[in-house]
Amino acid sequence: MKKFKKEWPFHLMLLPAVIMVIIFNYVPMAGVSLAFLDYKPAKGLAKAAFVGWKQFETLFENPNFFLALKNTVIIAGWKLITGLIVPLVLALLLNEIRKSWYKRVAQTLIYLPYFISWVLMAGIIVDIFSPTDGLVNRALESFGVEPIYFLGSNTWARFTMILTNIWKEAGWGTIIFMAALTGVDLNLYEAAVIDGAGRLKQMQHVTIPAIVPTIVLVGTLSLSNVLNAGFDQIYNLMTGVTMETLDIIDTLVYRIGVQNGQFSLATAAGLFKSVVSSFFIILSYRLADKLAGYKIF
Amino acid sequence: MHYKESLGSRIYVAIAYIIVTIFSIACIYPILHVLAVSFSSKVAVNAGLVNIIPVDFSLDAYEFVMRGGAFFTAFAVSVKRTLLGVVISMVFVILAGYPLSKTKRQFSARNFYMWFFVFTMLFSGGMIPSYIVVSKLGLIDSLWALILPAAVPVYYLILFQNFVKSLPDGLIEAAYIDGAGEGTVLGKIILPLSKPILATLVLFIAVNHWNAWFDGMIYMNRPENYPLQTYLQTIVVQVNLKAVTSLGDVTNISPQNSKSAQIILAMLPIVIVYPFLQKYFTKGIVLGSVKG
Structure with missing residues (x-):
């Protein structure tokens, strides 16, 4: 009780945020129970019958679901790989540019697309x-x-998605790698020069070791996006023709849920994605902690 | 100290310049093209003559867009949601972030609350349950539907508490000894010291609000309630036919002209704050990182 007396201002300060998170995050989490019901918006929630795993059976019998799953993993996989390599190479190359105005202009141009919707x-x-x-x-x-x-x-279509994704998103990774590179002790480069190391040797023995932790960190954290192929991009660039190679889980959920009104089936598909994603998010945090000493809090 | 670099080093540097230059140009070229199209005449655009320099310079597309109508309504909705959204989110972040920055010894429930928030990053109910909650609350077609669901940005909350945690304890201790309450400590000591992270978060949240489009699409039924990005999504991305019909009797501009002008206008606020974004972005990454 004494503890509470001293700590009540903290509870009070947290209260508004807690209420918001309960309403807009935790209540929807409970809403995943829709996946086990046969919910029709017109009939209301009270009349929705419990149907067990039926929605999931329907989902797994639907060839479109597996097509979407396959597309998701392929597109997200390529995005993970290019999202690591392209920014890394760009940061290493930017690091070699010693004319500071040139470097600044280049950074300005490369980062810009990241901030545009x-x-x-x-x-x-x-x-x-x-x-x-x-x-x-x-x-x-x-x-x-x-x-x-x-x-x-x-x-x-897929190639275009991956290419344009590099265009828009590479700036973000480059910013992170550049932040890591500016932290490198300049004395190390001087020492390397005195030892007769050329640019390539400096990169090999000073720069790369200095940013390995960041590479590991970005790599492990991006694992959590295995099922995020990028709804914003795909939804806006997909056409009826390219559905075969571009339809991903998120666009499928949107179509069956919002457009067709099959709320329960869409929730089941969404839940499948959430559960698999949670597994990868936890795995990625674990790995990031183990390999790079990263703790989220 | 000047010495001759080896041939290998010089080739490597030359390659660095070439690749960085090509990538930089590739990043900006498409944007310059859209800019040029927006300032070119209909004839030049239709003939496919425009590259990155306007051909037959013309302001007709901007005049058409500026004449008012849907673009402006949507622009106003976006301005409103961004201003309100930033203020509300910052209040939540500051109020909740301060107690979370305490150690478990100072605030015994700290880790419980922390997990309460972090759990929402690990698992989510998904699109449909969230939609049902918003609609049951009667927020459909209301500006609040664009603000409240994401009002507590958990990731930024964590960045903020990490930053506050890194502030020197001495000042806070001194204030406690002087008899200051938690509210005074937060307002008089923490906030003035937190300006860099606050500026960073304001920018992040503002850009997120400005760029959001999906919430507008599912939570707004009436097009006049669309925020700018949602409105643009309907005319820019969805088939061009719509834009053609909406042009009506205007004959001196093509749909591509007006589309380009609207893209440029929507991009403008981002370009204006971009110097600050660039400055604080790196800072934010460093500031929010966990120490020890």
């Missing part, structure tokens, strides 16, 4: 990748290449 980026992407008058196809045409349907063909 996927809606606007999608608008731009649709425009420049247009097969008839897009910039890219106009450039290819001058080399005698036939127009490519980057967004309209299943051969190219």
